[in-house]
Amino acid sequence: MPTLVESCARELLDVAPQLMQVFREEMRAARTPDLSTPQFRTLAWLRRHPGAGLGELAECIGLSNPAMSKLVDGLARRGMVARTQSLNDRRRVDIVLTDAGLALLRDCREAAAKAFALRLANLAPAELDTVSAALGSLRALFQPRAHGHGPGQSSRSEA
């Protein structure tokens, strides 16, 4: 017989993709017809980790360095991110969101939040309270650890 932790993990395994499915549909339909999933994930990561280096970015998104380099090329060409040579280590490139990139990301998040809110509106108040509390717990549990190998100087967990 499965423990509560185990059955909870199973539920999570079902629910997480469902959430992403809705998220993805929203992205696909509503906006950003010209922003690939890795590009979007990169922008989202940069929002949390401004000034990330290329290698750091590549590892966290799960891409090779050259692929990430080209991906960032595309984002930079479209004015979504800016690259600056680091002063301490001139090999390193600091990558940050531009205002346009931040705005694009915000628009996407707004659209997705609306889609989520639409569904959540069907919950009874008590259920909503439960969900809210649970999300707080999960958020803490699944907080991405900073991967350790970065300089860590600009890794504020809340932006």
Place this chain on the structure above:
Amino acid sequence: MPTLVESCARELLDVAPQLMQVFREEMRAARTPDLSTPQFRTLAWLRRHPGAGLGELAECIGLSNPAMSKLVDGLARRGMVARTQSLNDRRRVDIVLTDAGLALLRDCREAAAKAFALRLANLAPAELDTVSAALGSLRALFQPRAHGHGPGQSSRSEA
């Protein structure tokens, strides 16, 4: 001031990608070094919708028909799915998971469930109860509707 529904949607927007990040890391590290994300999503969809048609599959995964055709080619070549010509409509191709495909999918899910359980084990019993209840609510809310345009004959929501 945001309503509870709105703030809850925001939290969901943060938590869902965190969950998928862990999921993805597990997939990337532990297993299926030779299974792309769309392939994995296709297998997962087939588990829930055995006998899906190609077009149905393409739309739900968000791929073009030719791309899905090739993707299914690859899965069939590796024995993960089987294609049979439908009897009612001989244009149509019914696609189902093979035992091997099901086993692969199950292994992936086991690995991811372990990673989730590991984190959930840090919760206090009361918190875990809350999370469990919340996941039940969310699961119902975000249940993928069957998209309406399929034959629907083989859409059992629990496999």
Place this chain on the structure above:
DNA sequence: TATTGTTATACTCTATAACTATA
């Protein structure tokens, strides 16, 4: 004629290997 799926072709994405610049 409309629909289901496949084949043809071109383009993008991604990885491995080789390279440049800095440490």
Place this chain on the structure above:
DNA sequence: TATAGTTATAGAGTATAACAATA
């Protein structure tokens, strides 16, 4: 010598267009 990033080349993935078979 080792590290951060880019360029070179090749292979996989994807889309649009054209096609074959069935309804």
